[in-house]
């Protein structure tokens with residue numbers, strides 16, 4: 001609305017100014033005859049320095065072209081571009097590139113016309129070249145106990161609760177809603193960073209009516225702990241992040257090493273009324289059955305003759321695989 005009012009006012013000012021110019025020109029027809037040279041020629045590409053692009057290179061462009069309509073006071077389209085997390089969020093899920101490059105399906109930004117070629121080049125390069133996950137460099141991003149990480153916790157949670165057979169996997173998804181990776185979860189779950197209550201996925205898991213709730217009856221609702229993880233992840237900017245606490249397989253036990261993997265990445269599909277492949281993995285007694293008959297290792301290690309698990313998720317990490325292998329080799333005990 002604010003934007004509409006602003007547009008209206010600027011239109012009025014513009015037409016008044018045009019009127020004044022035309023009026024004044026009436027007395028001097030010579031001016032009308034000489035067309036203005038291009039008032040804002042594109043900068044020479046030679047002068048576009050793209051050698052070392054970081055967020056610091058982006059801020060002046062956003063400040064000059066976007067902050068005016070996208071700040072904490074005036075957040076057109078609900079977008080405040082000042083926090084780093086918001087820009088990263090928009091960069092990661094393709095929206096930033098979509099709006100500035102005027103891709104189909106996105107609102108062209110800024111509304112008055114495209115950024116100049118150099119600014120476009122800089123933002124596009126930043127979006128494409130930045131691995132937003134590890135600001136420290138290198139792959140070891142130790143897990144901060146106060147943070148919730150997408151790859152470690154949210155993706156497995158959503159896939160094993162929602163991307164089950166006949167629900168939101170890639171084959172025959174309900175309502176065409178696929179929820180299998182970061183892009184599809186952000187897009188189809190209508191995730192608004194920093195705003196759990198405004199995010200559709202968060203709303204549907206909290207529905208009071210069991211028939212509207214996700215996952216729907218007869219499935220169990222998500223636990224309070226799972227819902228809270230999702231809330232924190234969204235509040236922390238709904239980033240596509242991951243962390244890594246290193247790999248310690250010196251003293252592998254079922255409780256410390258194996259059950260957390262099963263609970264986080266398998267339980268959702270292997271519980272409830274219609275467990276995948278009729279395999280229940282709800283507790284030690286059930287896990288040890290597939291451990292002993294070879295299906296656990298065969299499926300997680302993607303061996304020939306077994307269905308690759310976890311379904312719809314990336315293969316378990318080397319560390320997770322090592323823990324499962326060692327646990328099985330040491331007798332698959334309830335330890």
Ligand code: HEC
Nearest residue numbers: 003065066068069076077079090095099106107109110111
């Ligand atoms: C003159 C005001 C104005 C400027 C300048 C402006 N925007 Fe917008 N922006 C808007 C309005 C209004 C909307 C809401 C459009 C809608 O919902 O149809 C919007 C929406 C958006 C959205 C959400 C788009 C979507 O499809 O949901 C993004 C992202 C965005 N702008 C980014 C930018 C960026 C990046 C810049 C600078 C390069 C920018 N905007 C400059 C007014 C502006």
Ligand code: HEC
Nearest residue numbers: 160163164265266269276277295296299306307309310311
């Ligand atoms: C998104 C749902 C989903 C997730 C997540 C999932 N499974 Fe499965 N699982 C299935 C389905 C469905 C089947 C039946 C085979 C098929 O239709 O693909 C199955 C089959 C299996 C089988 C039998 C495989 C065979 O070849 O006989 C085992 C063992 C298994 N899963 C273990 C696991 C383990 C361990 C995990 C976690 C690391 C896991 N699953 C995660 C859905 C899932």
